[in-house]
Amino acid sequence: MAESNGSRFSLETWLMVGLISSLLLSTVVIALVSSNKETVFSPYDNSPDYSDQQLTVMRTDLGDGGVGYNVANTMSTPMLVNDWKEPHRTLLVIAAPEKPFDSAEAAALYDFVANKGGKVILAANSTNAQLVAEEFGVKYFDAPVVDPYQYYEVADETGERIDPDQRRLWSVASIDREVTEMGEESRIPCSQTMITNQQISNCRMPVLFHRPTAIQVLDEQADTGREISVLAHASTPAFIARHDMDVNNNNNPTLGEGKTGLIVRIDYPITSGNIIDKKPHNEVGSISATGSIVFVSDHSVFANHLWDFDLAGETGKLQCTSPYYVENNHKCWSTASDGLSAAQGSTQWNGNSQYFTALIFDMMEFDNKDMSTTITSHPDQFNLVFDESRHVSSALSMPFTEAMGAIVLLTSDVVLKWLIILNLFALLSIAIMVVPEKENWRHVFDLTRFRERPNKVDSSQYHMRTREAMLSKVRQFNDLTRDEFALKSQAEIMQLVRDPRLVELISSNRAYSNEELREVIPQIRRWGK
DSSP, X not given: OHHHHHHHHHHHHHHHHHHHHXXXXXXHHHHHHHTTOOOOXXXXXXXXXXXXXXXXXXXXXXXXXXXXXXXXXXXXXXGGGGGSSSGGGEXXXXXXXXXXXXXXXXXXXXXXXXXXXXXXXXXXXXXXXXXXHHXXXXXXXXXXXXXXXXXXXXXXXXXXXXXXXXXXXXXXXXXXXXGGGOOGGGGOBOOHHHHHTTOOTTOBEEEEOSSOOOEEESOTTSSTTOEEEEEEEOOTTOEEOSSOSOTTOTTSOXXXXXXXXXXXXXXXXXXXXXXXXXXXXXXXXXXXXXXXXXXXXXXXXXXXHHXXXXXXXXXXXXXXXXXXXXXXXXXXXXTSTTSOOXXXXXXXXXXXXXXXXXXXXXXXXXXXXXXXXXXXXXXXXXXXXXXXXXXXOOTTXXXXXXXXXXXXXXXXXHHHHHHHHHHHHHXXXXXXXXXXXXXXXXXXXXXXXXXXXXXXXXXXXXXXXXXXXXXHHHHHHTTOOHHHHHTSOHHHHHHHHOOHHHHHHHHOOSOOOHHHHHHXXXXXXHTXX
């Protein structure tokens, strides 16, 4: 027995040491990997060193300081989207995913959009977003787009022209229509009046990109009943710079006219009755809604230096009125043949905020007639959630966010959940096997080894214990608590008992012999029956 106990204690000790060691090792490794890495493209980081690359202005403009959406964030994993309240009134913004998605997260986002009516904007210039894109039949390329015709000019602080970069693209984007199918209305610039009155189907707006990649719709028939629109694309001669910046290099593919997508929108009209919300006349029932996902080929479109008009001017982004466009013989969005017409309205670029604010407003379905106006007339009834789980955070917070993401992933994925259960059964089996077996024993009653009970009752307490037993039976028989019984007077207790001999037992101070107590005990047992 001593050896078995010793081995069991040793096993438990080693298990505890292994658990603590693994926790410490995981924390140290995650902290080392995330050290010296600053968080960028975050709506909450106001550090001055990277202020131009954050999304703080976007959050302010769309939140309480602007449109009025209910702004929140998620830090664990996008797999939580299907557990959110009113998913059809929620838009998830995923900007600059620094970590790739896994298949379970991609499937959850697809279900969120196609079946729950959720809204998603996924902005990336790398293949980190590829697994999500594949769920919707879209491809992200792994290199930037070079466009010798649609790039914008940038000046330094003194106004001098910075060396041109044909990876800094401009495009003219629509809100809800395939640009290649638009006619003369594609030349009309969207005015603020048109945006306010939701007349945005027959106009376009300029959008600036930093270094986008290309997006291509692989199979337009992958899902039936959906609507696919390429809202913005590069020019026909644009190519994917996989090897160098040489347009004549055959290893740099050219996708063709209208195929080098920069913004792609996919809508899923849902009329199945799975979406519940408040209807007109304050009824609650199933409504029709549209799930939407927008793929953007560059996360910098949301960064402060491209989102805000004033910050864009401070960082040198030049409008079409700059002489650098004419002097260097390349087109701007107001002079290109497929650009905007100055005769139709103002062609000034007002920051990417104007376009994406209008796009988000259109995705949120404020014009949905199935929903009550008490909802559609209040932007704070709609949620805008920034996904912070794709960013590399600080060394201190990284272990926490990674642990939370792992927990959600393990408890949300069906396959992983069953693996956990099977592992628990395996651990239980191992524990049963390593626990030492107890020695066989029998309980033997041996008259030759009779011993008195170790704590013998003092004979002087027989009377007191008998009296307490009687009082306890009286209390329980009358369904009284201890406090209620303690408040009873001696006369009231005797009235409850009534039996003269038992009344004498509980009221008299005289000493009872053992013989008298033996005669009273059966009477106590019979009392109350």
